Amino acid sequence: xxxxxxxxxxxxxxxxxxxxxxxxxxxxxxxxxxxxxxxxxxxxxxxxxxxxxxxxxxxxxxxxxxxxxxxxxxxxxxxxxxxxxxxxxxxxxxxxxxxxxxxxxxxxxxxxxxxxxxxxxxxxxxxxxxxxxxxxxxxxxxxxxxxxxxxxxxxxxxxxxxxxxxxxxxxxxxxxxxxxxxxxxxxxxx
Amino acid sequence: xxxxxxxxxxxxxxxxxxxxxxxxxxxxxxxxxxxxxxxxxxxxxxxxxxxxxxxxxxxxxxxxxxxxxxxxxxxxxxxxxxxxxxxxxxxxxxxxxxxxxxxxxxxxxxxxxxxxxxxxxxxxxxxxxxxxxxxxxxxxxxxxxxxxxxxxxxxxxxxxxxxxxxxxxxxxxxxxxxxxxxxxxxxxxx
DNA sequence: ATAATTTCTTGATTTTTGTCAAGAGAAAGC
DNA sequence: GCTTTCTCTTGACAAAAATCAAGAAATTAT
Numbered sequence: 371x372x373x374x375x376x377x378x379x380x381x382x383x384x385x386x387x388x389x390x391x392x393x394x395x396x397x398x399x400x401x402x403x404x405x406x407x408x409x410x411x412x413x414x415x416x417x418x419x420x421x422x423x424x425x426x427x428x429x430x431x432x433x434x435x436x437x438x439x440x441x442x443x444x445x446x447x448x449x450x451x452x453x454x455x456x457x458x459x460x461x462x463x464x465x466x467x468x469x470x471x472x473x474x475x476x477x478x479x480x481x482x483x484x485x486x487x488x489x490x491x492x493x494x495x496x497x498x499x500x501x502x503x504x505x506x507x508x509x510x511x512x513x514x515x516x517x518x519x520x521x522x523x524x525x526x527x528x529x530x531x532x533x534x535x536x537x538x539x540x541x542x543x544x545x546x547x548x549x550x551x552x553x554x555x556x557x558x559x560x
Numbered sequence: 561x562x563x564x565x566x567x568x569x570x571x572x573x574x575x576x577x578x579x580x581x582x583x584x585x586x587x588x589x590x591x592x593x594x595x596x597x598x599x600x601x602x603x604x605x606x607x608x609x610x611x612x613x614x615x616x617x618x619x620x621x622x623x624x625x626x627x628x629x630x631x632x633x634x635x636x637x638x639x640x641x642x643x644x645x646x647x648x649x650x651x652x653x654x655x656x657x658x659x660x661x662x663x664x665x666x667x668x669x670x671x672x673x674x675x676x677x678x679x680x681x682x683x684x685x686x687x688x689x690x691x692x693x694x695x696x697x698x699x700x701x702x703x704x705x706x707x708x709x710x711x712x713x714x715x716x717x718x719x720x721x722x723x724x725x726x727x728x729x730x731x732x733x734x735x736x737x738x739x740x741x742x743x744x745x746x747x748x749x750x
Numbered sequence: 751a752t753a754a755t756t757t758c759t760t761g762a763t764t765t766t767t768g769t770c771a772a773g774a775g776a777a778a779g780c
Numbered sequence: 781g782c783t784t785t786c787t788c789t790t791g792a793c794a795a796a797a798a799t800c801a802a803g804a805a806a807t808t809a810t
Contacts (some may be wrong), residue, residue, distance in 0.1 A: 437704045452693040491681040498688050503642040505695045512626045512702035513735045545703045
């Protein structure tokens, strides 16, 4: 649980120690084997999870082809926020790429946080603004950069991911075919 | 000011009438001529604006080339949220594409809203989650769709924009060259 | 109204990226 | 260990998109 406390402090700002405990206690440890689904496209997102170890892939499957939206790694939170907050159905699948250790909270418990930590809305707000800003940069990358530049930028920021997950998923997430990814990769190595 | 009240209700949820007044009164009418800048890349974003009429382009200029991130239209809010909320410098320029009628609020006044409308953090949170969700879809479009599909989707949702602003800006914002945009457009018309 | 500037289109060409197919390599299952 | 399955690479080719250049069209300024 220590890691969760650490990251909640990091992402959500400085809570009082007792508040931090209130929040963390609502998260429950959860273990999922490789291949298991945390969430299914078209169904409601009933939980928010913090990844303690392992990796989770967010992807959509539309008329056959799969698009990997994101790969979540230890130390990050993961959910389909629109569905989790407003109800409605999730736009993507969330599947464990490896065995995964999580701390998860369901919608009901999540809503109880507010009763005990009045500032919670503010923390959420600040957290989501940061996420929003990162996404804006991601859009910018697609407007201004070639596949090769997107590869390089992402590799610089996440070198370790490249030997932990199937590269085709990283390719998809960066908006290129596996073949293009492979060729760029080859060029970089030599 | 009626339109501002209407949209604040629409975006930020149902406030009490007196709270709504508190919020709206902090926004000041502002008129900018075509070509004027609301904000400059590299400088702090000191205001949040609601567009009453006219259009505003958000763009970056890096090593010569210009990337249009977004074109904001009447009924929407516009700022560089990271800079506005956290300080630091704005990632893009905001320039009036036409004469523009705004209601604007500066950071100082914005922060005062909280003192008078305790729920404001929550409204902001919900608002930003919606924006975040829209951005996620925009990323998805770049991962999964061709230039032509992005054109068609955007045209369906914003047909009126196409005869109101220079098309090269729309092209950039959709992640394609003006020439590609022009050819797709030609194909659609015939 | 005319001139100057900006924007848009079009063609020719190059570059980038995707697709298809086959095989090599790695990982998982038995 | 061996087999099966999944993943990655490579080549040949096709398609998509960018670039360059020139001219047409539209807008703005004078």
